[in-house]
Structures are given as structure tokens and as C-alpha cells.
Amino acid sequence: MRKSRKYKILRAIMLSIYLIAAIIPIYWIILTSFKVPSELYAYPIIYFPKVLTLSNYSYLFSFAHFSIYFKNSLLLSAISSIISTLLSIFSGYALARYSFKLKGFVIGLLFFSQMIPAYLLMVPQYSMFSNLGLINSLTALGILYVNIAAAFSTIMARGFFVRIPRSLEEAAMIDGCSRIGALFRITVPLAMPGIAAIFSFSFINDWNELFTAALFLNSDDRYTIPVALYSFISKAGIQWGVLSAGLVVALIPTIIIFAFMQKFIISGLTQGALKE
Amino acid sequence: MVRLLERRVLHVRRGAKSAPLFIFWMILPVILIVSIFTFYPTINGIILSFENYSVFNFANIHFVGLKNFKKILVDPLFWTALWNTLWWIVLSVAFQFVLGFGLALLMREPFKGRGIYAGFVFYPWALSGFAIGILWSWLLNGQFGFINDILVKLRIVSQSINFLSDPSWAFFSVILVNVWYGIPFFAIMLLAALQSIPEELYESAQIDGAGTFSRFFHVTVPYVSSTIFATLLLRVIWVMNFPDVIYGMTRGGPGGTTNILATYMINIVYYKNDYSLASAVGVFIITILMVYSIFYLQFTSKHGSGEF
Numbered sequence: 001m002r003k004s005r006k007y008k009i010l011r012a013i014m015l016s017i018y019l020i021a022a023i024i025p026i027y028w029i030i031l032t033s034f035k036v037p038s039e040l041y042a043y044p045i046i047y048f049p050k051v052l053t054l055s056n057y058s059y060l061f062s063f064a065h066f067s068i069y070f071k072n073s074l075l076l077s078a079i080s081s082i083i084s085t086l087l088s089i090f091s092g093y094a095l096a097r098y099s100f101k102l103k104g105f106v107i108g109l110l111f112f113s114q115m116i117p118a119y120l121l122m123v124p125q126y127s128m129f130s131n132l133g134l135i136n137s138l139t140a141l142g143i144l145y146v147n148i149a150a151a152f153s154t155i156m157a158r159g160f161f162v163r164i165p166r167s168l169e170e171a172a173m174i175d176g177c178s179r180i181g182a183l184f185r186i187t188v189p190l191a192m193p194g195i196a197a198i199f200s201f202s203f204i205n206d207w208n209e210l211f212t213a214a215l216f217l218n219s220d221d222r223y224t225i226p227v228a229l230y231s232f233i234s235k236a237g238i239q240w241g242v243l244s245a246g247l248v249v250a251l252i253p254t255i256i257i258f259a260f261m262q263k264f265i266i267s268g269l270t271q272g273a274l275k276e
Numbered sequence: 277m278v279r280l281l282e283r284r285v286l287h288v289r290r291g292a293k294s295a296p297l298f299i300f301w302m303i304l305p306v307i308l309i310v311s312i313f314t315f316y317p318t319i320n321g322i323i324l325s326f327e328n329y330s331v332f333n334f335a336n337i338h339f340v341g342l343k344n345f346k347k348i349l350v351d352p353l354f355w356t357a358l359w360n361t362l363w364w365i366v367l368s369v370a371f372q373f374v375l376g377f378g379l380a381l382l383m384r385e386p387f388k389g390r391g392i393y394a395g396f397v398f399y400p401w402a403l404s405g406f407a408i409g410i411l412w413s414w415l416l417n418g419q420f421g422f423i424n425d426i427l428v429k430l431r432i433v434s435q436s437i438n439f440l441s442d443p444s445w446a447f448f449s450v451i452l453v454n455v456w457y458g459i460p461f462f463a464i465m466l467l468a469a470l471q472s473i474p475e476e477l478y479e480s481a482q483i484d485g486a487g488t489f490s491r492f493f494h495v496t497v498p499y500v501s502s503t504i505f506a507t508l509l510l511r512v513i514w515v516m517n518f519p520d521v522i523y524g525m526t527r528g529g530p531g532g533t534t535n536i537l538a539t540y541m542i543n544i545v546y547y548k549n550d551y552s553l554a555s556a557v558g559v560f561i562i563t564i565l566m567v568y569s570i571f572y573l574q575f576t577s578k579h580g581s582g583e584f
Binding site for chain 2: 011014015023028032040041043045090091100109110115116117119120122123125127146150151204207211215233250254255257259270
């Protein structure tokens with residue numbers, strides 16, 4: 001379709017409005033995180049600070065133990081999402097390749113589990129884990145994160161595996177490959193974009209999860225970043241400089257993942273699976 | 277040699293059809309995990325809602341009948357939260373959709389730097405709703421907020437607005453932020469659908485003398501309608517269960533004016549520590565979800581919107 005000049009100018013204006021609306025909040029929080037208190041709480045508002053400081057960040061990592069929270073969050077999210085992705089490769093593959101009696105039931109069960117939002121489960125999960133003495137444990141939280149991701153990742157993985165022709169695996173198995181060997185040597189590499197999307201989804205969700213973590217973790221050294229941010233705003237008198245620095249640190253990993261995986265994430269999102 | 281190969285082929289072919297043990301071990305971990313940590317707690321939660329399990333009462337937990345449900349139904353905060361949930365869903369999803377669809381239409385034809393542009397407008401999708409909430413409460417701050425400053429400078433308002441502490445503005449503010457957060461989702465989904473429309477459809481519509489509007493309503497909308505319905509219907513569930521933004525901004529305050537059912541329930545868990553009461557709210561939410569899902573499933577099976 002050929003479009004007039006007028007249309008193109010109008011489109012450029014509209015696109016710019018969207019762009020500005022999307023980046024101003026993040027720009028503003030980054031700017032805030034580098035401001036000194038005198039310029040942070042100044043009226044009229046200072047748009048171009050004369051002094052930039054790293055003191056908010058150094059406070060965050062020295063006094064506020066943010067390095068511990070960052071490590072907790074990173075380990076928890078990375079390990080949980082690797083495990084859930086691996087498990088979903090197995091189950092998604094079996095559901096894509098084989099037909100068996102209870103297959104429809106299993107898929108229905110997985111879909112149904114998606115209907116129950118995580119925050120509704122946190123109380124019974126809490127009572128369950130407190131009976132086992134597993135409160136304030138990152139391992140317990142990790143198990144719950146694997147649980148949150150497992151069903152959804154399986155549904156997605158199945159969708160990707162269905163698209164890969166089975167003849168390739170059969171050829172490999174005729175050449176003497178085992179079933180698992182064929183899966184990991186042939187199918188998984190071909191489905192890599194989809195698996196990358198599954199991993200990214202789980203990682204981002206785990207990294208961002210607040211409600212279960214805030215209920216389960218009750219000592220400072222176990223906090224994840226969202227819980228730490230939550231405790232920041234619970235305290236009387238928010239220090240916006242430090243909080244902004246905390247937000248920037250919290251957002252960096254997801255932005256990096258999104259930047260690198262954008263192509264996979266978008267195709268993963270649109271190929272029949274939605275962010276939970 | 278050929279014999280051996282033949283036998284292998286046969287073995288592989290047969291194996292593909294029946295490998296019960298293999299299938300069992302492949303699926304077992306996920307089924308176990310989901311059963312133990314999703315389904316069992318769901319049933320447990322329903323049982324809890326008929327008991328008196330709270331932080332003050334770990335020792336003497338027993339059945340209390342419908343007491344928790346009665347307690348909720350006479351709580352004015354619950355009714356506020358229920359109405360708010362409805363408005364929260366309708367307004368958030370409507371504006372997310374309209375603005376997201378607009379963005380998708382604008383991005384549909386290639387332009388220089390579209391990939392990078394997409395990164396910059398789509399990134400909020402990946403961020404934490406809770407962090408977004410905190411971030412925006414700084415932008416909407418009554419004293420040092422960026423938004424107030426701009427509004428005053430442009431003479432739209434004469435005085436700063438206390439967006440989050442003024443009850444008449446607070447609910448509007450959380451919805452505004454939720455809309456901002458949800459635009460990328462609809463834009464991503466609809467952009468993909470738009471790009472799958474074959475160009476010939478537009479060409480033939482043009483030959484028939486269809487104008488821009490006519491082409492939009494007779495070619496574009498019908499072609500992507502199944503994506504539109506599927507995303508809208510699913511988004512309703514998702515938004516209903518999305519307390520994160522509100523929790524980052526107001527936690528349901530001031531005075532419960534920004535509570536939705538989800539935040540109402542979480543507040544009972546965190547501040548009242550009355551787990552059975554919270555579970556009763558949970559049962560209420562699950563019931564709404566179930567009724568909605570039945571309608572949803574009937575709708576999608578009729579319209580066949582594929583895997584969505």
C-alpha cells in the first residue's frame with residue numbers, strides 16, 4: 001500500500017508519543033537514582049542536575065545489603081527457571097510426540113492449573129511448608145517457582161515440539177541414537193528459539209515474584225530483590241534516591257533478557273502462548 | 277545388515293506409538309509438582325476457608341462453618357473491592373487494548389529502526405508490576421512528582437494533585453499505570469496478527485474502491501478478530517489477578533478505595549494474618565474465575581481460536 005506524505009508525518013508523530021510515554025518513566029527513575037538529596041527534593045523540580053552521584057548505589061550495596069538480595073534473586077530465579085525449563089522439555093516432548101490414554105486429561109489438568117493464580121495458593125502453601133518447617137527457605141521458594149512455571153512451560157514446549165517433524169528423530173534413532181539422545185541432539189537444538197522463550201518467561205516471572213516471597217521469607221539475609229523493595233516502602237519515610245537506585249538494579253536483568261531475547265520472546269508470545 | 281536395519285526401523289516405528297514407561301517418566305515430574313504444589317493447596321485452601329486458621333490460633337484449628345464467608349459479606353471493604361475489580365478489569369483492558377491496537381497498526385508497515393523502536397516501546401512487558409507501581413508513585417508524587425510538574429507548567433491544573441493519597445484520584449491513578457503497563461502486550465499480539473494478513477486482500481479491496489476506514493473494518497478487523505477475542509478474554513483473567521501494580525502504588529489505600537479483590541485478600545494475609553478469612557476470599561475469587569472460564573471455553577470452542 002502506498003501512503004501519502006501526510007500519513008507518514010502523522011505516523012511519525014504518533015510513534016514518537018508512544019515512545020516518549022514508554023521511556024520517560026524509566027528515564028526519570030534513572031535520573032532520580034543519580035541525584036543528590038538537595039536536588040532530589042527541590043522545588044521547582046530539577047530536570048538537568050548539576051551534580052550526579054553514585055552515593056545512592058553505594059548506600060544500597062553497603063548499608064542495605066543489596067548485594068545479598070541480588071545474589072539471592074539471581075540464584076533463585078536462574079536455578080528455578082533452568083529446572084522448570086528442563087522439566088518442561090521432557091513433559092512437553094512426551095505430550096507432543098506420543099499419544100496415550102490419559103493425554104487429553106493431562107493437558108486439561110495443566111491448562112486448568114493455569115487458572116489458579118499464584119497468590120491464591122500462598123496461604124495453603126504456607127501452612128503446608130510451615131508443617132514441614134520449611135519457612136524462610138529459598139529452596140522452598142524455588143520449588144514453588146518451579147511449580148508456577150512448570151505447567152505453562154510444558155504447554156509452550158509442547159507447542160514448539162509439535163511443529164518439528166518427527167522424521168528427523170526417527171532417522172537419528174535408526175542410526176542408533178537413544179530416545180533421549182535424539183531429543184537432545186536433534187529436537188532440542190531445532191526448538192532452541194522456543195526453549196529460549198520459555199526460559200526467559202520463567203526467569204522474568206521468578207525474578208519479579210513478590211507475594212509468595214514476602215510471605216515466606218522473614219529474615220533479612222534471605223530476601224529477594226522484590227521483598228527488599230517491599231520492605232523499603234514499608235519503612236516510614238521513603239528515601240526516593242535509594243529506592244530509585246534499587247528499582248534500577250531490579251529492572252536491569254529483565255531489561256537485558258528482554259533486549260537479547262526480544263525476538264524469541266515475541267515469537268514465543270504470539271505462537272499460541274501468553275504470559276501468565 | 278539390511279535385516280538389522282529393518283528390524284531397527286520397525287523397532288523405532290513401534291516405539292513411537294507405544295513407549296509407556298518412557299512417557300510416564302517424562303511426564304511424571306511435572307504432574308507430581310503441579311499436583312502437590314497447585315492442586316493439593318487449592319483443595320487445602322477451600323478447606324481452610326471453613327476453619328479458623330490464623331496466626332493467633334495455630335493450636336486449636338477447627339471447623340467453623342460459614343463464619344468466614346459471613347464476615348466477608350458484611351465487610352464494606354469487600355464490596356468496594358468487588359466493584360473496583362469490575363471497573364479495574366473493564367477500564368484497564370479496554371484502554372490497554374485500544375492503545376495497544378493503535379500502536380500495532382502504526383508499527384505494521386516497516387520503517388527504519390523498527391526493531392530497536394519495538395525494544396523501546398515493548399520493554400515494560402518484561403518489568404515487574406510491583407516495581408512499575410513504585411516507579412510511577414514517584415512520578416505521580418504530590419510534591420516532587422514529574423507528572424504534577426508538567427501539568428502545572430502546561431497550566432492544565434493550577435495546583436499539584438495528590439494522585440495517590442486523594443481518594444478521588446487514587447483509583448484513576450492505579451488504572452492509568454496498569455494501562456501503561458499493558459499496552460505492549462496487546463501491541464505485540466496484534467502486531468503479529470496484523471503481519472499475517474495477506475497483502476492481496478487489501479489490493480482487491482482497493483480495486484473494489486474501499487476507502488481506508490472500509491478496508492480497516494472489512495479486511496483488517498475480521499482477519500484479526502480471533503486474536504482480538506482470545507487476547508481480550510484471557511487478559512480479563514490476568515488483569516483480575518494482577519495486584520502487583522496496586523501493591524507498588526497504594527496497597528489498596530487510601531481507605532480501601534483502590535482495593536481489588538486480589539489486594540483485599542493479600543492485605544488480610546499480610547496485616548490481619550487471618551489465613552482462613554483470606555482463604556474464604558480466595559474461594560470467592562476462584563468461583564468467579566470458574567464461572568468466567570466456562571463462558572470463555574464455550575466461546576472459544578464455538579469460535580475456534582486455536583491454541584490461545
